[in-house]
Amino acid sequence: MATDLDTPTQTLDAAIHSTYRIHFHGRGGSLFGIQIVNLFLSLISLGIYSFWGRVKVRRYLASQSEFAGDRFAYHGTGQELMIGWTKAMVLFGMPLFILAVLQVIVGIESDLFDALQILIYIVVGIFIPIAMVNARRYRLSRLSWHGVRFSFRGGVRDFMGIYIKGWLLTVVSLGFYYPFWQNRRQTFMVGNSFFGNRQFAFDGRGRDLFLTFVLHMILTLPTFFLCWLWYWARVQRYYAEHTSFQAARLRSTVSGGSVFALWFGNGILFILTLGLGWSWITVRNMRYYASHMTMVGTLDFAGVMQEVQTATATGEGLSGFLDLDFDLG
Amino acid sequence: MQLQWFGYYFDGQSAIRRNARIYLEPGNLRIDLDDGTMLTWPYAAIRQTQGAYAGEHVRLEHGGEPVEVLLIDDNSFLTSLHQLMPSRAGGFHNPAKRFQRFQLTIAAAGASIALVIGSYFWGIPMLATIAAPWVPVSWEEQLGQSMLEYVAPAEQRCSDPGRLAKLENLVGAMVVTQGETKYRFKIHVVNQPMFNALAAPGGHLVIFRGLLDRTENAEELAGVMAHELQHILKLHVTRSLLEYASTSFLVAAVLGDTSGIVSFGVEAAQMLAQMRFSRQHELEADEAGLQMLLAARIDPAGMIAFFEAVGKDEGQMAPALSYISTHPQTELRIARLKSLIAASAVSYQKLLPDDSWEDIKKICPAPVIPAKQ
Numbered sequence: 001m002a003t004d005l006d007t008p009t010q011t012l013d014a015a016i017h018s019t020y021r022i023h024f025h026g027r028g029g030s031l032f033g034i035q036i037v038n039l040f041l042s043l044i045s046l047g048i049y050s051f052w053g054r055v056k057v058r059r060y061l062a063s064q065s066e067f068a069g070d071r072f073a074y075h076g077t078g079q080e081l082m083i084g085w086t087k088a089m090v091l092f093g094m095p096l097f098i099l100a101v102l103q104v105i106v107g108i109e110s111d112l113f114d115a116l117q118i119l120i121y122i123v124v125g126i127f128i129p130i131a132m133v134n135a136r137r138y139r140l141s142r143l144s145w146h147g148v149r150f151s152f153r154g155g156v157r158d159f160m161g162i163y164i165k166g167w168l169l170t171v172v173s174l175g176f177y178y179p180f181w182q183n184r185r186q187t188f189m190v191g192n193s194f195f196g197n198r199q200f201a202f203d204g205r206g207r208d209l210f211l212t213f214v215l216h217m218i219l220t221l222p223t224f225f226l227c228w229l230w231y232w233a234r235v236q237r238y239y240a241e242h243t244s245f246q247a248a249r250l251r252s253t254v255s256g257g258s259v260f261a262l263w264f265g266n267g268i269l270f271i272l273t274l275g276l277g278w279s280w281i282t283v284r285n286m287r288y289y290a291s292h293m294t295m296v297g298t299l300d301f302a303g304v305m306q307e308v309q310t311a312t313a314t315g316e317g318l319s320g321f322l323d324l325d326f327d328l329g
Numbered sequence: 330m331q332l333q334w335f336g337y338y339f340d341g342q343s344a345i346r347r348n349a350r351i352y353l354e355p356g357n358l359r360i361d362l363d364d365g366t367m368l369t370w371p372y373a374a375i376r377q378t379q380g381a382y383a384g385e386h387v388r389l390e391h392g393g394e395p396v397e398v399l400l401i402d403d404n405s406f407l408t409s410l411h412q413l414m415p416s417r418a419g420g421f422h423n424p425a426k427r428f429q430r431f432q433l434t435i436a437a438a439g440a441s442i443a444l445v446i447g448s449y450f451w452g453i454p455m456l457a458t459i460a461a462p463w464v465p466v467s468w469e470e471q472l473g474q475s476m477l478e479y480v481a482p483a484e485q486r487c488s489d490p491g492r493l494a495k496l497e498n499l500v501g502a503m504v505v506t507q508g509e510t511k512y513r514f515k516i517h518v519v520n521q522p523m524f525n526a527l528a529a530p531g532g533h534l535v536i537f538r539g540l541l542d543r544t545e546n547a548e549e550l551a552g553v554m555a556h557e558l559q560h561i562l563k564l565h566v567t568r569s570l571l572e573y574a575s576t577s578f579l580v581a582a583v584l585g586d587t588s589g590i591v592s593f594g595v596e597a598a599q600m601l602a603q604m605r606f607s608r609q610h611e612l613e614a615d616e617a618g619l620q621m622l623l624a625a626r627i628d629p630a631g632m633i634a635f636f637e638a639v640g641k642d643e644g645q646m647a648p649a650l651s652y653i654s655t656h657p658q659t660e661l662r663i664a665r666l667k668s669l670i671a672a673s674a675v676s677y678q679k680l681l682p683d684d685s686w687e688d689i690k691k692i693c694p695a696p697v698i699p700a701k702q
Contacts, residue, residue, distance in 0.1 A: 030382045033434045040437035043444045047578070063379040063388070070337075070346065070400075073378060073388065107475070146346055147339030147398040196344060304344035306395045 017298045020248065024290035026064035028280030034060055035279055051085065052078030061286060067145060067295075075149075076142040084138065092127045096120060129163035130156055140193060148306050154192030162188055179213040180206030182235070190243050196304040204242035209235060229263075230256030240293065248297030254289070262288050332413075334406050338362055341395035351401060353413055358389075360399065370399075372417040380407065381422040448579055454609065457571040461564040466511050466531065469567060473531030476566075477517065480527065481535050487518040487693035495689050499547055499680060500534065500554055506624035512561060520693040526553050528560040530567060538693045543638065547680040547689075552632025555618035563617060565610040615662055619669055628677040629670050636663050 038053030055078045062074035099120050106112045133156045140150040166181030183206035190202035212234055219227040233256045240252035266284060269277045338349040338360060352359040358375065360368040370391045379388035380401075387401040404424055411418045411425065487493075496516050504514055512532035523537040534557050536550075544550045560566070622629045640659040681689070 025384050027384065030384075033431070036438045036441060037434055040441040040444070043441060043448075059378070060382065063382075063385050071379070071386065071388075073398075104471075146344040147341050147396070148344045149395075301344035301346070306342050308394055 020068040020295040022290045022293050023066040024064055024286040025066060026061060026283050026286060028283045031060060031283060032279035051081040054081060062143060065290065070146060073144045074142055075144060092123060095123055129160050133159045136189060146301060148196040148304055149308065151194045152192055153194060154188055159188055179209040186239055195245065197307040198246060198304050201244045202242055204239055209238060229260050233259055246299050248295045248299050251294050251296050253292045331405060331409055334401050334403055336399055336401040339398040341397050349399065353409060377421050453572050453575045456575055457568040460571050461567045464567050470531035473529035473533045476529040477533050481517045481519045485519050485521060487520050489692045492689050492692040495681060495684060499551055503551065503555055503558060503621050503625045506621055507562060518692050526557055528557040530561065532561055541690055546631060546686050548628050548631025549635040551622065551627050551680055552635050555622050556614045559614040559617040563613060615666060619666055623673050623675050626675055626678045627680055633663060633666060
């Protein structure tokens with residue numbers, strides 16, 4: 001620990017071109033202890049405690065993650081998670097439940113049944129992009145490093161446009177639009193993320209991944225879908241390289257082979273422990289991603305100022321209504 | 330005793346990290362920064378948010394948003410704080426108590442296992458038994474109707490009204506022994522060779538032709554019907570649904586923050602639960618069915634004879650017959666029933682004494698036998 005804090009990268013207020021490393025220090029045993037206590041308290045509280053339990057896990061994972069020698073901190077509370085979950089249930093869970101009950105009442109023979117099914121798809125389709133934006137906004141706003149909060153300032157309405165248009169184009173183009181859609185989502189998600197008052201930037205282009213995507217489509221059947229692991233790794237590396245903050249860029253070294261080995265090991269661990277090894281799987285994953293990610297360039301932390309975002313963005317009409325500040329994950 | 334530590338200070342305004350010297354003083358923490366600034370934090374106003382687990386530094390926060398943060402790498406800071414000022418250190422983690430926390434964790438693990446097993450074996454069935462009678466009959470009827478459309482489509486039902494009425498009399502003779510009931514029982518005979526009978530909620534009894542053909546007298550059918558009737562009277566389908574739902578709930582609570590595997594766990598647990606609960610319901614229906622036969626003064630030998638026939642099939646045929654495979658071991662069931670009968674002293678009356686059972690069995694049009702070529 002002490003050695004981490006003594007590394008040269010620690011002179012952070014001086015602008016030195018360097019490599020900033022990410023480490024994950026968590027241990028499966030500690031996480032397991034947290035999760036088993038969460039389990040007990042969740043059981044005796046009929047599940048209500050699980051929101052507070054989730055906060056404990058996130059706080060542990062954040063505090064064990066280190067960037068450039070210093071740890072992250074998670075600031076969410078169980079109460080916030082419970083309120084967020086309740087909001088989501090009232091606004092989406094209830095309508096879905098009512099639609100499902102109506103389906104039972106009209107019966108499968110009725111023409112109304114299919115109409116209700118379409119309505120269910122629409123509600124779910126609207127819910128997904130709203131949940132994605134709200135979850136990201138909530139999670140980033142509750143994460144800090146060096147005492148400064150992250151934030152996400154993208155609006156739900158903008159993302160809905162990107163999401164629904166991209167989804168339609170992907171369907172119409174028989175899937176070929178997918179890498180462009182994925183890239184637009186990434187541009188929105190990263191480009192609207194902030195650390196303090198400073199913005200992240202993303203300059204990836206959908207066409208850069210298009211040929212790779214087509215190649216993997218062709219390889220899908222000959223490789224029994226396994227090639228998509230390599231595609232996934234390629235996308236991660238590409239997105240990292242095109243993500244920058246100030247004068248530094250992320251760099252990822254994940255590869256299809258090592259991800260395959262990680263997931264294969266996780267699968268074996270899961271089966272052998274009958275699922276009880278989940279904490280160790282989480283730690284393995286965190287360690288893998290952390291050890292394969294670095295940031296290269298120049299960071300000037302003196303220029304990063306705290307800029308606290310009000311909890312819920314106030315807007316007009318649809319976007320104001322949908323910026324709920326909730327998180328289900 | 331160490332009274333001075335080194336750490337890092339963040340003012341909450343910018344991301345700059347500053348070196349700090351930290352002193353434990355009687356009423357507060359004193360923090361000296363490199364530039365000569367001196368801060369004092371009263372212990373009561375400090376929140377510790379990290380440092381309770383191995384490998385974590387101690388993180389102290391002070392003030393409202395944006396909070397000031399102090400990081401101390403050396404865990405002995407906490408130990409000293411607890412030793413020097415036990416009265417002020419209440420809100421801080423005590424490394425000396427880690428072993429105690431470890432013991433509590435082990436206890437929580439044990440208690441969780443006991444709770445899961447307890448709810449699985451007793452809690453869930455009990456909950457379902459208590460809740461089931463509160464489900465409105467109209468819901469049960471709705472459910473039964475949709476099950477019926479699936480297993481006994483209208484065009485496959487044998488609707489000979491005279492013979493059907495006799496079967497209904499047979500059931501009626503048993504139902505009257507149960508006192509007031511909220512159901513109107515209805516029999517459906519399905520023209521299919523399956524060796525099976527089932528009960529749908531809301532009072533529907535379904536008999537497949539294959540089963541009817543195998544019975545040798547009215548008492549044998551009465552034995553099967555008694556069992557199925559009890560499934561309805563004991564609300565077994567409703568209870569199964571409630572048990573199914575509460576198992577999902579239990580699994581969701583157990584797996585709480587590992588949402589990725591929730592669906593996997595839910596399915597596995599539901600499968601296990603269904604097997605277990607259905608076996609319990611079968612035994613219950615056997616026993617209550619027999620009591621009902623005895624109350625109606627119907628000879629239970631028919632029930633036994635029928636089960637023995639099932640047992641023989643079990644030995645000879647592949648267990649593909651659904652009637653058998655979802656039911657508990659037939660031999661055990663027969664033994665249980667026989668011991669119950671031995672304990673009773675009832676004189677029996679012949680069922681449908683004026684009718685020919687062979688004739689009633691012809692309720693379905695004779696199956697078309699393909700001509701030999």
